[in-house]
Amino acid sequence: METFDPHHQSRHIESKIVVALERISEAFKVLLWKKGKEYGLTPLQLQLLLFVRFHPPEKSKVNYLAREFNVAKATISETVRLLGKKELITRMRDPGDSRSYSIHLSETGLELVSKISDFASVIEAPLKDMPQSRKEAFFHELYYLISRLSSDGVISVNRMCVSCKFFERSENGTYCRFLEKVLSPGDHRIDCPEHQPVG
Incomplete structure (x- = not known):
């Protein structure tokens, strides 16, 4: 490579x-x-x-x-x-x-x-200037990448929606049974405090 x-x-x-x-x-x-x-x-x-x-x-x-x-x-x-x-x-x-x-x-x-706790604010600042739609699209792609790295065993701890027992996929999209709400791509979490691993 x-x-x-x-x-x-x-x-x-x-x-x-x-x-x-x-x-x-x-x-x-x-x-x-x-x-x-x-x-x-x-x-x-x-x-x-x-x-x-x-x-x-x-x-x-x-x-x-x-x-x-x-x-x-x-x-x-x-x-x-x-x-x-x-x-x-x-x-x-x-x-x-x-x-x-x-x-x-x-x-x-x-x-x-x-x-x-504000040490990374310099990285967050340019993201705030992005239009909401670009932020959501960017987050969606990062989410996918992190999810793949986790399933490939590169990342050992995962507190994301896709690995949680409360997470459901349906024809209408995705749903969190803990929050009792349909999740838009921007609602998905990388580090969820309510995360419960599947199984």
Whole structure:
């Protein structure tokens, strides 16, 4: 595959799209490093704090976080240890399993997250200028791509509509039994808080 060969790209739109996505991925890395440096955090520490802030305790456990970020459990454990030393998180033992614990933000951690959660706003800003129809079409294509990457096993954690037990397809489109509503393409979710895996 010659995806990163500019001559190949000039003849294959798929390769141009892959390289465009790689550039956007690079922008995220740069923004994470920049914001992390400002507060003495690594990109993974910053991502973990953001994840814990906006997801429930059952998803804020070492095993789940390792799958979420595609890293070893030992890497997450070390990240949690360092964030604990910085007093940004607390650990709460699972009453049913003394070896398991969920991670929660401390007051200091909550304060910090309110300062760092806008790190990607520079990427969101140009999207706001797009007409609604273009945004919805763009989201629809990204949704399809992420869904395929998930079904191919590239992405290990999936909280999308298509993998949820509440999701239904019909002749009239798609429907969410949890929200009890027909879903337009723009209603589909990438990270749904009510997501329940099929089976």
